[in-house]
Amino acid sequence: MENKKQVPEAAESGSGEPIGFKPLYAQVRERLMRRLVDGAWLPGMLLPSEMELARQLNVSQGTVRKALDSMTADNLLLRRQGRGTYVAEPEESRIMFQFFRLSPDEGSPNFPDSKVLSTGSASPTKTEKEALGLGDADEVIRIERIRSLSGQPILIETITLPSNRFPDFDHLTIIPNNVYRLYSERWGITIGSAEERLKAIAASARDAAKLGCENGEPLLLISRLARDLENRPVELRWSRCITREIHYAVNLR
Template identity: 75%
Template sequence: MTPDTDKSPADEIGFKPLYAQVRDRLVRRLVDGTWAPGMPLPSEMELARQLNVSQGTVRKALDSMTADNMLIRRQGRGTFVAEPEESRILFQFYRLVPDVGIASFPDSRVISHGSARATKAEATALGIEEGGDVWRIERIRSLAGQPMLVETITLPADRFPGFGELTEIPNNVYRLYSERWGITIASAGERLKAIAASGRDARKLGCEKGEPLLLISRVARDLEDRPVELRWSRCISRDLHYSVNLR
């Protein structure tokens, strides 16, 4: 490999620690597709040579990216770009756990998907103009065949050209975003609120109108911290709870 040539004045030592600057430059390789999902990374020694920093600085940058689930370390094999189907990645963004038993990832059935105009709430969350073009997906997610949440996903149309041409939307949409549009979901913020089931949601979930539901509103962001997905999940919580570990 040739030494890294994507340096700019902003890459030089400044307010950020050196390892954080190195991390920024390595993240750029994920953003621009130089490093694709599943791809093995060069050794720490080679990266240190390319970036003209110490191996310890590179290791600290890689550790930070691994902690954020951008990379996966495999014992005896090296470091790889994380793929969205990795179980640890899936559960990073899925926090509903059964009250009894082992956590599992739900199946999904798409009810509808197509183009729409962004509502004020969607536009605010996604950083686009109200009335702008979006793709909107509604699906039901189930565990062991039992519907447990109904979900509405909104995507900015300009980030996902050709989405409307899809004949099938897979359960793991984050993998779809990565493989087809090169968009990696790096982080997400969620807000939780108790609501009562509407008649529409009750019919889809097979519950009583007015039954307590947990509303989870999520804005997912890419590697450059730009919002790329708004998701509303209305969940029956009688046998589930929302679990998060604080550190």
């Protein structure tokens, strides 16, 4: 049985600075998370073995395994049998099940295609300021796009990003379907969590024209605030969805 006594560990730098009094595996997780945040561990990278990490952090291999299991459960790492543990990449399959909750009423879930309608910089609204923690002098990047399943438009969404976190965004010639992978690969920003709120609304004339539905038709509004690995707000997203043949699905455990 692992000794649960809370003892300060030596810091990786060798300074001997304690990192707090939490369960030991949680302390180790924080240290390993810092490697993700600082870019020492990049998406797709093979991690050192549990034994090597235990040696580096001066803890038991069991403590390291528990920390890695916790990060794997949060989709930050991937275990590959016989090959080791890797930093998860924000590929379509992972993002689909972790962050995209719309599924067809019949058939298997699919990741939607996207068509960008507009993109540009602007001053933030009051809601954007509050959600993203912005000041009066800050600017945001807004992206509007249509998303489709099997060629059928199912939602129109507006994505708002803080400009200071995404320098040179306006230099992009193409905005890919999977923007979370773009954030990770170009700016080193990994989306670690998201909060969503659902509400029924009526389609505006503009949204109805883009979606090919009736003005005033019921839509599902999904507002999402996505955060990075340090729990800082990164993205505010508003999705207006036609739910004639799709539904919002969540597995509660």
